[in-house]
Amino acid sequence: MVTIADVARHAGVAPSTVSYVLTGKRSISTQTRTKVRESIRLLGYHPHAGARALATSRTNVVALVLPLRPGVYLPVLMRFVTAAVTTARRHDMDVLLVTADQGAQGLRRVAGSAQVDGFLVMDVELDDDRVPLLRQMGQPSVLIGRPAAVKGLTCVDLDFEAAGARCVDHLADLGHRYIGFLGAPSVVYQRNAGYAQRTMAGFGAAAMRRGIASTALPAEDDYESVLASVRSLLRTQPAMTALVVHNEAALGWVASSLRALGRKVPDDVAVVAICPDELAEQMHLTSVQLPAEELGRQAMELLVSRLNGQPTAPLTLLPPKLSGRASTAPRLRRA
């Protein structure tokens, strides 16, 4: 193995000089620097990560904690991971893969043995047993999601409230005055899933602001339930000309339900979905997407900031982005 001493000898300088050339932590004459660089190249020298970690208490590795269980929506996860890894590499960091099933204990182990400088934890739930641990741990962490209390943490998430509002604004701008909301299955609201509630809240508030009549209903995952919910919405609000859907599983049944009830999309009823972009694209739905890349990039940038001792906001909410597609059209005044 090539060590820093070998390089130093080869270049005719002290080991510390080589180290300083590498880290740039003190000024070096151009002469020596090039000489050292040349020796490094010639000998194929790479600093020993373990030795460096021991000397600096810095590993330049972050843990990426992923929910690799069945059921996660993989296209989004993958784009997130790609963005996170790419961003990490841009800061000369590497990524240790930790699966969420290793639980809090896994985090403790990785942190305890000083394998990483910090944690990026995906898919944090409202009350997650890892949160207290992360809060008290020495290593900084960034959480994707929004636990009950964000104080003392660094969290990143989509601004679901704004997402709900964005849908309303889009539809209102197109002239719609009666809008329905098809939400997640009712159990989701029963267990206080934060994102679901906030989306609805944002939707409702925006409708009020715009003076628009809104009606909301949960929806289950099967065709019959979706049909029933849509029928119920139309019965409650016969003048309804637009629908916001925040339920990926129901999405596939919405158009057919509307058609079964004699409504065409988008001419009779416009539809806006809140869902991953792939789904919306595939179904030609105007949608507010989950900005996976942006989330991964931002989260990693925040983590790097914290690793450099910079303070960060406890909660960063990403603005929703709406992509217009075939399922929305301006409201036509009927003759």
Added chain:
Amino acid sequence: MVTIADVARHAGVAPSTVSYVLTGKRSISTQTRTKVRESIRLLGYHPHAGARALATSRTNVVALVLPLRPGVYLPVLMRFVTAAVTTARRHDMDVLLVTADQGAQGLRRVAGSAQVDGFLVMDVELDDDRVPLLRQMGQPSVLIGRPAAVKGLTCVDLDFEAAGARCVDHLADLGHRYIGFLGAPSVVYQRNAGYAQRTMAGFGAAAMRRGIASTALPAEDDYESVLASVRSLLRTQPAMTALVVHNEAALGWVASSLRALGRKVPDDVAVVAICPDELAEQMHLTSVQLPAEELGRQAMELLVSRLNGQPTAPLTLLPPKLSGRASTAPRLRRA
């Protein structure tokens, strides 16, 4: 930070004794062992990974090199990763995530800085610029895929030849005597994709063994091409009653093409696919699957073996597994 010295002091022993308790590399009296274990627990001691790596030249981390580009089939990838990580953890190893886009240079960096003990490289191509590097590197590696020459390597892959043969045998056992093969797009064969060629070779050889007439044709990804290929197969071999399809993209068009040509599945033409299990399940196709979990587990086990200095076969081929579904039925003798 709690160090080994703290533990030693607390337990009233020498640091080396604590180390030996941890590694089990020499016999310790039960008394001391329990005493030390207690102190470790009490103080919440975790060995410093960097220090250990420095002293032993072992990191207990392996690099997992993944193709995170768009286009990879994610469900399979995820199951593979999950199995690999789980297996690594069972051997007390952690996993460093390296994206394939970092290329050979990324491997060199990670290996050079002694961040990992070995490499698990997914999606290795027939002539991959990382292969020569992996071959000459000090760290052991296991490749998923099958490069041109496997000498001096450890490779794991599905036995595509056997997979092709398995399809034939299944169909032959059901009484089919005229079988067609719908392969990948012709460009795939043009660029010598090993897996495609081997599947076809296995298919052809098995047909010969069983005294069965076989006809093969490539297929493009769109409906018209698939229809044309299927029509051509039927014209060449009008008595054809079964079809083996090795083309994920074409899969969706096969049944409709057959129907368009007046053939029902499975009564007129039985279909066997070689594809990920999710796809086959969803389309109710009898299929030979890509055993993702098995691949991930085996690959990691092999890597661990090599890390422990055990020799391994240069090439491990996993036996194909056929799942019977609705697309194949016994050949009915027509009146």
Added chain:
DNA sequence: ATGAAAGCGCTAACAA
């Protein structure tokens, strides 16, 4: 069965 001490390769005071 246990202890003492010499490194592993690097960084960062401290000196010059």
Added chain:
DNA sequence: TTGTTAGCGCTTTCAT
């Protein structure tokens, strides 16, 4: 601008 040197925390010979 550069060199000298004392650790970082752990393992492992060498002693006992």
